[in-house]
Amino acid sequence: MSTPDDQTDPRTGWVIAGAGWVARDHMAPALAASATSRVVAVVDRDLAAARALAARFPGAVAHDDPATAFATPGAQVAYVATPNHAHREVAVAAAEAGLAVLCEKPLAADLDDAAALVQGCERAGVVAATAFDQRFHPAHEVVAEMVARGDLGTVTAVRIVYACWLPPGWAPPGSTTGDNWRVDPVRAGGGAYVDLAPHGLDLVGTLLGEDVVTATTHLQHRVHDYAVDDGSVLVGSTSSGVLVTISNSFNTVETLPRRRLEIVGTAGQLVATDTMGQDAGGRVEFLDATTGESRDVEFDRETSPFTGELRALEAAVTGGGDWRFPMSRDLRLLRLLHGALTVQETRPAEARR
Structure with a gap:
C-alpha cells in the first residue's frame, strides 16, 4: 500500500x-x-x-x-x-x-x-x-536525423566495430566476487557475439529506420581460453539492400581503437568514434562526397545515453507517450542474431593449419 x-x-x-x-x-x-x-x-x-x-x-x-x-x-x-x-x-x-x-x-x-x-x-x-541505451546516445540521435533528412543521399552501407578486452579472469570494476558471468555459456548464453552484437543490430534499425532482415555470422575462438566465442563478424542486409557488417570482440586490447560506426551514402559518409558504449561524448565526422571535405558534427557531449533512455521510458510510463521500440521487435532481432550463426568457427588450432 x-x-x-x-x-x-x-x-x-x-x-x-x-x-x-x-x-x-x-x-x-x-x-x-x-x-x-x-x-x-x-x-x-x-x-x-x-x-x-x-x-x-x-x-x-x-x-x-x-x-x-x-x-x-x-x-x-x-x-x-x-x-x-x-x-x-x-x-x-x-x-x-x-x-x-x-x-x-x-x-x-x-x-x-x-x-x-x-x-x-x-x-x-x-x-x-x-x-538498448545506445539508441539514446545524443550522437546517434543526431546521426538518425541526418540520415532521415537525406544528408547522406542513398545509404549503401553501415559498418560497426564494437570491441573490448575481456580475459577469463576479468571482473567488473568494484566487484566483490570476481565472477565473470559474461563468459559463462549457461548464464550469458554466449560470448562477445551475444553480448555486443545486439547493440549493433538494434542501432542499425534505429539509425536507418529499417532493420537488418538477413544475416550470416562467423564466430571466433582466437585469444581467450573460455567456452564461448571471443570474437564475431555479422554480415547482413536490410530490406532495401543496405549492406551491414558488425564486428565484435572480447579480444581487442583497450589501448587500440575499438568503437567505430560508419554510415556510407552517395552524398556523404558519417564516421562516429567512441560513441558506442555506456558513456557520453565521442566524435562524429561528416565527409562530403562532392567536395571531399570533412567537418565535425555537433551534438550534446555531456548527456549519458542512460539518461536519454530513462527519460524516454518515463514519458511512456507516466506521461502517456509512445514507446517506439516494441519488445516484439527486439525479440525478432534476437532470433535473427541466433539464426545468423554458421557452422564455421575460427579456433587457434584451425588457424595454424
Whole structure:
C-alpha cells in the first residue's frame, strides 16, 4: 500500500533488480541525477550488494527477494540488470506486479526464455522495453536525423566495430566476487557475439529506420581460453539492400581503437568514434562526397545515453507517450542474431593449419 508521500511524489519510482556493474556504475548515476526519477528499492540475491547500492538513494530499501521489492510502495518501473539467464523470471515477476519493465540486453540467455519474457510482459499489459541505451546516445540521435533528412543521399552501407578486452579472469570494476558471468555459456548464453552484437543490430534499425532482415555470422575462438566465442563478424542486409557488417570482440586490447560506426551514402559518409558504449561524448565526422571535405558534427557531449533512455521510458510510463521500440521487435532481432550463426568457427588450432 502506498503512503501519502508516495502518492504525492511526482517522480517515477524505480526498482533496480541486479546490483552489478552496469546498474551500479551507469544506470544508477543517471537515476540519481534525474529530477524526475527516484529509486525506491534495490534487489539482488547478494543482499550486501543490494544494501550498498540502495544506500546511495535516500529512502530506498534493499531486498534479496524480487516479489518483495516489486511490492515496495511507489514502485512503477523495474530495471532488470541480472545475469542474462535470470532475466525472464525477474522481468515477468515485475510485469505481473504491475510494473513497467526495462530489461537489459540480450533479453535472455536462450530464445525460449526470451519469447516467454515478451509474452509475459504483453500478457500483463505493461510498458516493456529492452535496455538498448545506445539508441539514446545524443550522437546517434543526431546521426538518425541526418540520415532521415537525406544528408547522406542513398545509404549503401553501415559498418560497426564494437570491441573490448575481456580475459577469463576479468571482473567488473568494484566487484566483490570476481565472477565473470559474461563468459559463462549457461548464464550469458554466449560470448562477445551475444553480448555486443545486439547493440549493433538494434542501432542499425534505429539509425536507418529499417532493420537488418538477413544475416550470416562467423564466430571466433582466437585469444581467450573460455567456452564461448571471443570474437564475431555479422554480415547482413536490410530490406532495401543496405549492406551491414558488425564486428565484435572480447579480444581487442583497450589501448587500440575499438568503437567505430560508419554510415556510407552517395552524398556523404558519417564516421562516429567512441560513441558506442555506456558513456557520453565521442566524435562524429561528416565527409562530403562532392567536395571531399570533412567537418565535425555537433551534438550534446555531456548527456549519458542512460539518461536519454530513462527519460524516454518515463514519458511512456507516466506521461502517456509512445514507446517506439516494441519488445516484439527486439525479440525478432534476437532470433535473427541466433539464426545468423554458421557452422564455421575460427579456433587457434584451425588457424595454424
